[in-house]
Amino acid sequence: MEGAVCPVARSLDVIGDWWSLLIVRDAQYGLRRFGEFQKSLGVAKNILAQRLKHLVDHGILETQPASDGSAWQEYVLTEKGRSLFPILVALGQWGQAHCFEAGEPRTRVLDKAHGQPVKPLEVRAADGRVLTVQDVRLERPATQG
Amino acid sequence: MEGAVCPVARSLDVIGDWWSLLIVRDAQYGLRRFGEFQKSLGVAKNILAQRLKHLVDHGILETQPASDGSAWQEYVLTEKGRSLFPILVALGQWGQAHCFEAGEPRTRVLDKAHGQPVKPLEVRAADGRVLTVQDVRLERPATQG
DNA sequence: AGGGCCCGGTTTCGTTATGCAACCCGTTGT
DNA sequence: ACAACGGGTTGCATAACGAAACCGGGCCCT
Numbered sequence: 511m512e513g514a515v516c517p518v519a520r521s522l523d524v525i526g527d528w529w530s531l532l533i534v535r536d537a538q539y540g541l542r543r544f545g546e547f548q549k550s551l552g553v554a555k556n557i558l559a560q561r562l563k564h565l566v567d568h569g570i571l572e573t574q575p576a577s578d579g580s581a582w583q584e585y586v587l588t589e590k591g592r593s594l595f596p597i598l599v600a601l602g603q604w605g606q607a608h609c610f611e612a613g614e615p616r617t618r619v620l621d622k623a624h625g626q627p628v629k630p631l632e633v634r635a636a637d638g639r640v641l642t643v644q645d646v647r648l649e650r651p652a653t654q655g
Numbered sequence: 656m657e658g659a660v661c662p663v664a665r666s667l668d669v670i671g672d673w674w675s676l677l678i679v680r681d682a683q684y685g686l687r688r689f690g691e692f693q694k695s696l697g698v699a700k701n702i703l704a705q706r707l708k709h710l711v712d713h714g715i716l717e718t719q720p721a722s723d724g725s726a727w728q729e730y731v732l733t734e735k736g737r738s739l740f741p742i743l744v745a746l747g748q749w750g751q752a753h754c755f756e757a758g759e760p761r762t763r764v765l766d767k768a769h770g771q772p773v774k775p776l777e778v779r780a781a782d783g784r785v786l787t788v789q790d791v792r793l794e795r796p797a798t799q800g
Numbered sequence: 801a802g803g804g805c806c807c808g809g810t811t812t813c814g815t816t817a818t819g820c821a822a823c824c825c826g827t828t829g830t
Numbered sequence: 831a832c833a834a835c836g837g838g839t840t841g842c843a844t845a846a847c848g849a850a851a852c853c854g855g856g857c858c859c860t
């Protein structure tokens with residue numbers, strides 16, 4: 511799917527597996543070390559190593575020499591990685607709205623300043639109108655798969 | 656991961672594989688029939704059947720008796736499925752910004768009314784301020800994995 | 801400076817998911 | 831009635847995934 515003309519397909523090629531986005535989510539919230547990710551996610555170490563390498567290869571994470579003085583390396587988000595934030599928020603809002611029973615405990619993303627949940631994302635036109643899927647169309651470059 | 660407290664993880668449990676979101680994307684743009692999905696995605700038929708069943712089981716698609724008079728069924732999005740729209744837009748915008756060379760052809764999502772691309776998504780606080788990942792914090796219910 | 805213990809992986813191997821192709825059956829068109 | 835098509839299911843080969851063992855190099859304590 512490397513040559514797909516659809517940006518959604520290209521994104522999924524990079525972050526479309528189960529663990530990658532969860533790693534990015536944890537990285538957004540400050541995790542940096544191999545062991546931290548492993549403990550937080552409960553993923554097998556070989557898989558984690560593989561995914562971290564994948565994310566580094568695609569420029570979403572980069573390795574840094576240290577930070578606490580130890581000789582090991584850390585994984586930190588690049589600008590490309592930080593710009594995945596809206597995707598994580600979108601997934602979180604959808605999951606919260608549709609994948610929980612009422613009253614079931616869940617984590618929430620809160621505005622640090624006032625402790626309020628963030629607003630539901632809205633797709634807007636250039637002039638600010640809120641758009642649904644019926645209000646948009648797809649422009650294809652040539653032939654599309 | 657069924658019992659995860661993180662809404663992102665729950666979402667990925669439902670739509671976190673390679674094909675599901677692409678099926679939903681095509682459904683958003685009007686595809687309904689098994690054969691249409693298969694032709695558009697190029698996916699093996701057994702995998703497609705499995706994914707469609709999964710999406711139906713999770714209430715994202717539902718089967719309808721007909722529409723062109725033929726005896727077969729169609730797959731159409733439910734409200735839950737339609738509400739995945741912002742996720743697809745977020746993925747599309749990110750992919751477009753970070754996974755293409757300049758000038759490389761790509762599909763685009765355009766506002767039907769004016770033919771303009773949609774605005775980049777913004778995460779906003781309840782009071783309307785645009786938020787980055789540094790401006791938010793995570794509230795955990797009890798213990799989190 | 802020697803011995804044990806973490807951190808950060810890699811290797812091995814069994815299990816599961818994925819993909820291709822062949823097959824099947826009811827529908828539809830002629 | 832017969833051929834072709836739409837909509838799957840079944841079997842088998844292959845690739846991804848996952849658990850656990852292993853391993854080397856830093857670190858830590860004495």
